[in-house]
Amino acid sequence: MNAPADLPPLPPAFVALLDALVPPAWRPRVDASYTAPKAVVFRHNPLRAPDAAAVVAALAPLQPEPVAGMAGVYRLPAHDRQALTHHPLVSDGYLYLQGIASMAAVWALDPQPGEEILDLAAAPGGKTALIAARMGNTGRIAAVEPVRARFFRLKANLQRLGVRCAQLYLKDGAQVGRLVPQRFDRVLLDAPCSSEAQFTRLDPASWAHWSPRKVRASAAVQARLLRSAAQALKPGGVLVYSTCSLSPQEDECVVDALLRERDDLVPEALPWPVDLPALPGLTTWDGAPLHPGLALTRRVLPTEWTDAFFLCRLRKRG
Numbered sequence: 001m002n003a004p005a006d007l008p009p010l011p012p013a014f015v016a017l018l019d020a021l022v023p024p025a026w027r028p029r030v031d032a033s034y035t036a037p038k039a040v041v042f043r044h045n046p047l048r049a050p051d052a053a054a055v056v057a058a059l060a061p062l063q064p065e066p067v068a069g070m071a072g073v074y075r076l077p078a079h080d081r082q083a084l085t086h087h088p089l090v091s092d093g094y095l096y097l098q099g100i101a102s103m104a105a106v107w108a109l110d111p112q113p114g115e116e117i118l119d120l121a122a123a124p125g126g127k128t129a130l131i132a133a134r135m136g137n138t139g140r141i142a143a144v145e146p147v148r149a150r151f152f153r154l155k156a157n158l159q160r161l162g163v164r165c166a167q168l169y170l171k172d173g174a175q176v177g178r179l180v181p182q183r184f185d186r187v188l189l190d191a192p193c194s195s196e197a198q199f200t201r202l203d204p205a206s207w208a209h210w211s212p213r214k215v216r217a218s219a220a221v222q223a224r225l226l227r228s229a230a231q232a233l234k235p236g237g238v239l240v241y242s243t244c245s246l247s248p249q250e251d252e253c254v255v256d257a258l259l260r261e262r263d264d265l266v267p268e269a270l271p272w273p274v275d276l277p278a279l280p281g282l283t284t285w286d287g288a289p290l291h292p293g294l295a296l297t298r299r300v301l302p303t304e305w306t307d308a309f310f311l312c313r314l315r316k317r318g
Protein backbone atom coordinates (compact mmCIF):
# COMPACT_ATOMS: atom_id res chain seq x y z
CA MET A 1 0.00 0.00 0.00
CA ASN A 2 1.17 3.58 -0.72
CA ALA A 3 2.61 5.65 2.14
CA PRO A 4 0.22 8.53 3.06
CA ALA A 5 2.65 11.07 1.54
CA ASP A 6 2.33 9.32 -1.87
CA LEU A 7 -1.47 9.49 -1.92
CA PRO A 8 -3.30 12.32 -3.74
CA PRO A 9 -4.10 15.22 -1.38
CA LEU A 10 -7.68 16.07 -0.40
CA PRO A 11 -9.14 19.19 -2.14
CA PRO A 12 -7.65 22.35 -0.55
CA ALA A 13 -11.11 23.79 0.28
CA PHE A 14 -11.93 20.61 2.17
CA VAL A 15 -8.61 20.66 4.04
CA ALA A 16 -9.43 24.25 5.05
CA LEU A 17 -12.75 22.98 6.42
CA LEU A 18 -10.96 20.33 8.49
CA ASP A 19 -8.57 23.05 9.74
CA ALA A 20 -11.56 25.09 10.90
CA LEU A 21 -13.54 22.24 12.44
CA VAL A 22 -11.26 19.58 13.89
CA PRO A 23 -9.44 20.34 17.15
CA PRO A 24 -5.66 19.67 17.05
CA ALA A 25 -5.95 16.75 19.50
CA TRP A 26 -8.21 14.88 17.03
CA ARG A 27 -6.41 15.87 13.84
CA PRO A 28 -3.85 13.04 13.45
CA ARG A 29 -6.58 10.41 13.90
CA VAL A 30 -8.91 12.22 11.48
CA ASP A 31 -6.14 12.70 8.88
CA ALA A 32 -5.16 9.03 9.16
CA SER A 33 -8.77 8.00 8.45
CA TYR A 34 -8.40 9.35 4.89
CA THR A 35 -5.38 7.16 4.12
CA ALA A 36 -6.48 3.62 5.05
CA PRO A 37 -9.57 1.44 4.56
CA LYS A 38 -11.99 1.53 7.48
CA ALA A 39 -13.13 -1.25 9.78
CA VAL A 40 -16.47 -2.76 8.70
CA VAL A 41 -19.46 -2.25 11.00
CA PHE A 42 -22.59 -4.32 10.59
CA ARG A 43 -25.71 -5.27 12.49
CA HIS A 44 -27.82 -8.32 13.03
CA ASN A 45 -31.32 -8.04 11.52
CA PRO A 46 -33.86 -9.29 14.10
CA LEU A 47 -36.62 -9.21 11.47
CA ARG A 48 -35.00 -12.25 9.78
CA ALA A 49 -33.83 -14.26 12.84
CA PRO A 50 -34.18 -13.40 16.53
CA ASP A 51 -30.85 -14.75 17.85
CA ALA A 52 -27.93 -12.45 16.96
CA ALA A 53 -25.28 -14.70 18.55
CA ALA A 54 -26.35 -17.74 16.48
CA VAL A 55 -26.34 -15.76 13.23
CA VAL A 56 -22.95 -14.19 13.91
CA ALA A 57 -21.43 -17.55 14.93
CA ALA A 58 -22.31 -18.79 11.42
CA LEU A 59 -19.87 -16.21 9.98
CA ALA A 60 -16.89 -18.37 11.08
CA PRO A 61 -14.03 -18.26 10.24
CA LEU A 62 -14.71 -14.48 10.33
CA GLN A 63 -14.53 -13.38 13.96
CA PRO A 64 -16.43 -10.15 14.53
CA GLU A 65 -16.01 -8.16 17.71
CA PRO A 66 -19.23 -6.86 19.40
CA VAL A 67 -19.52 -3.06 19.61
CA ALA A 68 -19.97 -2.22 23.31
CA GLY A 69 -23.25 -0.49 24.11
CA MET A 70 -25.08 -1.57 20.93
CA ALA A 71 -26.65 -5.02 21.10
CA GLY A 72 -26.45 -6.90 17.82
CA VAL A 73 -23.79 -4.57 16.32
CA TYR A 74 -20.36 -5.91 15.36
CA ARG A 75 -17.09 -4.86 13.79
CA LEU A 76 -14.58 -6.63 11.53
CA PRO A 77 -11.18 -5.46 10.27
CA ALA A 78 -11.12 -3.69 6.90
CA HIS A 79 -9.52 -6.69 5.16
CA ASP A 80 -12.68 -8.77 5.85
CA ARG A 81 -14.96 -6.34 3.96
CA GLN A 82 -15.18 -8.35 0.73
CA ALA A 83 -15.78 -11.64 2.52
CA LEU A 84 -18.59 -10.10 4.59
CA THR A 85 -20.17 -8.18 1.70
CA HIS A 86 -20.49 -11.35 -0.38
CA HIS A 87 -21.52 -13.62 2.50
CA PRO A 88 -24.92 -15.36 2.09
CA LEU A 89 -25.98 -14.08 5.55
CA VAL A 90 -25.71 -10.56 4.09
CA SER A 91 -27.33 -11.34 0.73
CA ASP A 92 -30.19 -13.15 2.53
CA GLY A 93 -30.80 -10.18 4.86
CA TYR A 94 -29.71 -11.71 8.20
CA LEU A 95 -26.92 -9.15 8.53
CA TYR A 96 -26.67 -5.58 7.19
CA LEU A 97 -23.55 -3.45 6.69
CA GLN A 98 -24.29 -0.06 8.23
CA GLY A 99 -22.07 2.68 9.67
CA ILE A 100 -22.33 3.18 13.40
CA ALA A 101 -23.22 6.89 13.09
CA SER A 102 -25.91 5.99 10.59
CA MET A 103 -27.40 3.64 13.19
CA ALA A 104 -27.08 6.39 15.81
CA ALA A 105 -29.54 8.48 13.75
CA VAL A 106 -32.20 5.84 14.42
CA TRP A 107 -31.23 5.72 18.10
CA ALA A 108 -31.71 9.49 18.15
CA LEU A 109 -35.14 9.11 16.53
CA ASP A 110 -36.03 6.45 19.15
CA PRO A 111 -39.05 5.01 17.25
CA GLN A 112 -41.59 3.17 19.42
CA PRO A 113 -43.75 0.15 18.49
CA GLY A 114 -47.04 1.14 16.89
CA GLU A 115 -46.01 4.68 15.96
CA GLU A 116 -46.36 6.40 12.60
CA ILE A 117 -42.95 7.40 11.28
CA LEU A 118 -41.91 9.41 8.22
CA ASP A 119 -38.55 8.59 6.61
CA LEU A 120 -38.31 11.49 4.19
CA ALA A 121 -35.19 10.50 2.20
CA ALA A 122 -35.21 6.75 2.49
CA ALA A 123 -33.16 4.92 -0.18
CA PRO A 124 -31.33 2.58 -0.02
CA GLY A 125 -33.27 1.89 3.17
CA GLY A 126 -30.73 1.06 5.87
CA LYS A 127 -32.35 3.40 8.37
CA THR A 128 -35.92 2.48 7.34
CA ALA A 129 -35.05 -1.16 8.04
CA LEU A 130 -33.54 -0.33 11.42
CA ILE A 131 -36.60 1.74 12.35
CA ALA A 132 -38.80 -1.25 11.41
CA ALA A 133 -36.61 -3.54 13.52
CA ARG A 134 -36.84 -1.18 16.51
CA MET A 135 -40.65 -1.17 16.11
CA GLY A 136 -40.86 -4.98 15.70
CA ASN A 137 -42.52 -4.44 12.30
CA THR A 138 -45.51 -2.77 14.01
CA GLY A 139 -46.98 0.68 13.32
CA ARG A 140 -46.34 2.31 9.96
CA ILE A 141 -43.33 3.84 8.23
CA ALA A 142 -43.90 6.13 5.24
CA ALA A 143 -40.65 5.88 3.26
CA VAL A 144 -40.17 8.57 0.60
CA GLU A 145 -37.67 8.51 -2.29
CA PRO A 146 -38.00 10.52 -5.54
CA VAL A 147 -35.21 8.92 -7.61
CA ARG A 148 -36.79 6.03 -9.51
CA ALA A 149 -33.77 3.68 -9.60
CA ARG A 150 -33.12 4.30 -5.90
CA PHE A 151 -36.81 3.80 -5.11
CA PHE A 152 -36.71 0.28 -6.58
CA ARG A 153 -33.47 -0.47 -4.74
CA LEU A 154 -35.19 0.67 -1.53
CA LYS A 155 -38.12 -1.63 -2.27
CA ALA A 156 -35.86 -4.64 -2.93
CA ASN A 157 -33.74 -3.97 0.18
CA LEU A 158 -36.76 -3.70 2.47
CA GLN A 159 -38.16 -6.96 1.06
CA ARG A 160 -34.82 -8.72 1.56
CA LEU A 161 -34.62 -7.43 5.14
CA GLY A 162 -38.16 -8.60 6.01
CA VAL A 163 -39.66 -5.11 6.54
CA ARG A 164 -43.46 -5.34 6.45
CA CYS A 165 -44.57 -2.09 8.13
CA ALA A 166 -43.31 0.36 5.47
CA GLN A 167 -45.27 2.01 2.67
CA LEU A 168 -43.12 3.44 -0.10
CA TYR A 169 -43.74 6.70 -1.95
CA LEU A 170 -41.95 7.74 -5.16
CA LYS A 171 -42.15 11.45 -4.38
CA ASP A 172 -40.29 14.70 -3.74
CA GLY A 173 -40.00 14.91 0.05
CA ALA A 174 -40.38 18.69 -0.09
CA GLN A 175 -44.11 18.22 -0.90
CA VAL A 176 -44.91 15.86 1.96
CA GLY A 177 -45.31 18.42 4.77
CA ARG A 178 -47.90 20.32 2.80
CA LEU A 179 -49.80 17.14 1.85
CA VAL A 180 -49.92 15.61 5.36
CA PRO A 181 -49.28 18.35 7.92
CA GLN A 182 -48.84 17.37 11.60
CA ARG A 183 -49.33 13.68 10.77
CA PHE A 184 -46.29 11.77 12.09
CA ASP A 185 -45.10 10.86 15.60
CA ARG A 186 -41.48 11.03 14.43
CA VAL A 187 -39.75 12.19 11.26
CA LEU A 188 -36.29 11.26 10.04
CA LEU A 189 -34.66 13.46 7.42
CA ASP A 190 -31.37 11.76 6.48
CA ALA A 191 -30.82 14.37 3.84
CA PRO A 192 -29.17 14.15 0.42
CA CYS A 193 -25.85 15.95 0.86
CA SER A 194 -22.43 16.60 -0.65
CA SER A 195 -21.32 13.21 0.78
CA GLU A 196 -18.06 14.48 2.26
CA ALA A 197 -18.05 11.40 4.52
CA GLN A 198 -17.15 9.28 1.50
CA PHE A 199 -13.85 11.05 0.79
CA THR A 200 -10.78 8.83 0.86
CA ARG A 201 -7.30 9.59 -0.44
CA LEU A 202 -7.19 5.97 -1.65
CA ASP A 203 -9.67 6.98 -4.38
CA PRO A 204 -9.67 10.56 -5.71
CA ALA A 205 -12.94 9.76 -7.53
CA SER A 206 -14.52 9.98 -4.06
CA TRP A 207 -14.46 13.79 -4.32
CA ALA A 208 -14.75 14.13 -8.12
CA HIS A 209 -18.25 15.67 -7.91
CA TRP A 210 -17.60 17.80 -4.82
CA SER A 211 -17.13 21.57 -4.80
CA PRO A 212 -18.12 24.50 -2.55
CA ARG A 213 -20.88 25.12 -5.12
CA LYS A 214 -22.21 21.58 -4.61
CA VAL A 215 -22.27 22.28 -0.86
CA ARG A 216 -24.41 25.39 -1.45
CA ALA A 217 -26.76 23.51 -3.79
CA SER A 218 -27.16 20.69 -1.24
CA ALA A 219 -27.92 23.21 1.50
CA ALA A 220 -30.75 24.69 -0.58
CA VAL A 221 -32.35 21.24 -1.09
CA GLN A 222 -31.88 20.40 2.59
CA ALA A 223 -33.61 23.61 3.69
CA ARG A 224 -36.71 22.75 1.59
CA LEU A 225 -36.78 19.19 2.89
CA LEU A 226 -36.31 20.20 6.52
CA ARG A 227 -39.20 22.67 6.28
CA SER A 228 -41.37 19.87 4.91
CA ALA A 229 -40.20 17.48 7.66
CA ALA A 230 -41.09 20.01 10.36
CA GLN A 231 -44.50 20.60 8.84
CA ALA A 232 -45.28 16.84 8.71
CA LEU A 233 -44.44 16.38 12.42
CA LYS A 234 -47.17 16.15 15.09
CA PRO A 235 -47.05 18.52 18.05
CA GLY A 236 -44.95 16.79 20.71
CA GLY A 237 -43.16 14.72 18.03
CA VAL A 238 -39.44 14.20 17.37
CA LEU A 239 -37.59 15.21 14.21
CA VAL A 240 -34.07 13.95 13.49
CA TYR A 241 -31.98 15.68 10.84
CA SER A 242 -28.76 14.02 9.70
CA THR A 243 -26.21 14.36 6.92
CA CYS A 244 -22.96 12.69 5.97
CA SER A 245 -21.43 16.10 5.31
CA LEU A 246 -18.98 18.02 7.49
CA SER A 247 -19.83 21.44 6.02
CA PRO A 248 -21.68 23.64 8.56
CA GLN A 249 -23.70 25.14 5.65
CA GLU A 250 -25.35 21.69 5.28
CA ASP A 251 -25.57 20.99 8.99
CA GLU A 252 -26.00 23.60 11.75
CA CYS A 253 -26.78 26.44 9.29
CA VAL A 254 -29.73 24.53 7.78
CA VAL A 255 -31.17 23.84 11.23
CA ASP A 256 -30.46 27.40 12.38
CA ALA A 257 -32.50 28.79 9.46
CA LEU A 258 -35.44 26.53 10.40
CA LEU A 259 -35.25 27.57 14.06
CA ARG A 260 -35.41 31.22 12.96
CA GLU A 261 -38.55 30.48 10.91
CA ARG A 262 -40.39 28.46 13.55
CA ASP A 263 -40.44 28.90 17.30
CA ASP A 264 -42.22 25.58 17.98
CA LEU A 265 -39.08 23.44 17.58
CA VAL A 266 -36.57 22.88 20.37
CA PRO A 267 -33.18 21.17 20.05
CA GLU A 268 -32.79 18.19 22.37
CA ALA A 269 -29.84 16.12 23.60
CA LEU A 270 -29.28 12.96 21.57
CA PRO A 271 -29.80 9.60 23.22
CA TRP A 272 -26.25 8.35 22.60
CA PRO A 273 -25.93 4.57 22.65
CA VAL A 274 -22.19 4.18 22.30
CA ASP A 275 -18.95 6.05 22.87
CA LEU A 276 -18.52 7.65 19.44
CA PRO A 277 -15.79 10.14 18.52
CA ALA A 278 -18.00 13.23 18.30
CA LEU A 279 -17.94 16.97 18.97
CA PRO A 280 -20.80 19.26 20.00
CA GLY A 281 -22.44 21.17 17.14
CA LEU A 282 -21.31 24.70 16.31
CA THR A 283 -23.00 27.78 17.77
CA THR A 284 -21.13 30.21 15.50
CA TRP A 285 -19.99 29.90 11.90
CA ASP A 286 -18.31 32.30 9.54
CA GLY A 287 -18.37 35.02 12.20
CA ALA A 288 -22.15 34.78 12.75
CA PRO A 289 -23.93 33.44 15.85
CA LEU A 290 -26.17 30.38 15.44
CA HIS A 291 -28.97 29.15 17.72
CA PRO A 292 -27.37 28.25 21.09
CA GLY A 293 -29.34 24.99 21.22
CA LEU A 294 -27.22 23.72 18.33
CA ALA A 295 -24.59 22.83 20.93
CA LEU A 296 -26.82 19.79 21.59
CA THR A 297 -26.32 18.50 18.04
CA ARG A 298 -23.39 16.17 17.37
CA ARG A 299 -20.70 15.97 14.69
CA VAL A 300 -19.28 12.46 14.48
CA LEU A 301 -15.66 12.64 13.34
CA PRO A 302 -14.16 10.45 10.62
CA THR A 303 -11.86 7.89 12.24
CA GLU A 304 -10.55 4.38 11.57
CA TRP A 305 -14.04 2.97 12.27
CA THR A 306 -16.50 5.89 11.93
CA ASP A 307 -17.62 8.08 9.03
CA ALA A 308 -18.27 11.80 9.39
CA PHE A 309 -21.89 12.41 10.33
CA PHE A 310 -24.04 15.27 11.64
CA LEU A 311 -26.99 14.50 13.93
CA CYS A 312 -29.65 16.82 15.27
CA ARG A 313 -32.78 16.00 17.29
CA LEU A 314 -35.62 18.52 17.55
CA ARG A 315 -38.86 18.28 19.54
CA LYS A 316 -42.02 20.06 18.38
CA ARG A 317 -43.75 21.75 21.29
CA GLY A 318 -46.95 19.89 22.25
Ligand SMILES: C[S@@+](CC[C@H](N)C(=O)[O-])C[C@H]1O[C@@H](n2cnc3c(N)ncnc32)[C@H](O)[C@@H]1O
Binds near residue numbers: 102125127150174
Ligand atom coordinates in the same frame (compact mmCIF):
# COMPACT_ATOMS: atom_id res chain seq x y z
C1 LIG B 1 -28.33 10.10 2.39
S1 LIG B 1 -29.39 9.31 1.30
C2 LIG B 1 -30.50 8.49 2.39
C3 LIG B 1 -29.95 7.23 2.97
C4 LIG B 1 -31.01 6.41 3.70
N1 LIG B 1 -31.67 7.20 4.73
C5 LIG B 1 -30.45 5.15 4.31
O1 LIG B 1 -30.14 5.14 5.50
O2 LIG B 1 -30.32 4.17 3.58
C6 LIG B 1 -30.39 10.60 0.71
C7 LIG B 1 -31.50 10.15 -0.22
O3 LIG B 1 -32.33 11.30 -0.48
C8 LIG B 1 -32.82 11.17 -1.78
N2 LIG B 1 -33.36 12.48 -2.22
C9 LIG B 1 -32.81 13.38 -3.08
N3 LIG B 1 -33.66 14.42 -3.27
C10 LIG B 1 -34.75 14.17 -2.51
C11 LIG B 1 -35.99 14.85 -2.31
N4 LIG B 1 -36.26 16.00 -2.93
N5 LIG B 1 -36.90 14.29 -1.48
C12 LIG B 1 -36.64 13.12 -0.84
N6 LIG B 1 -35.48 12.42 -1.00
C13 LIG B 1 -34.56 12.94 -1.82
C14 LIG B 1 -31.62 10.67 -2.55
O4 LIG B 1 -32.00 10.13 -3.80
C15 LIG B 1 -31.04 9.65 -1.57
O5 LIG B 1 -31.58 8.39 -1.83
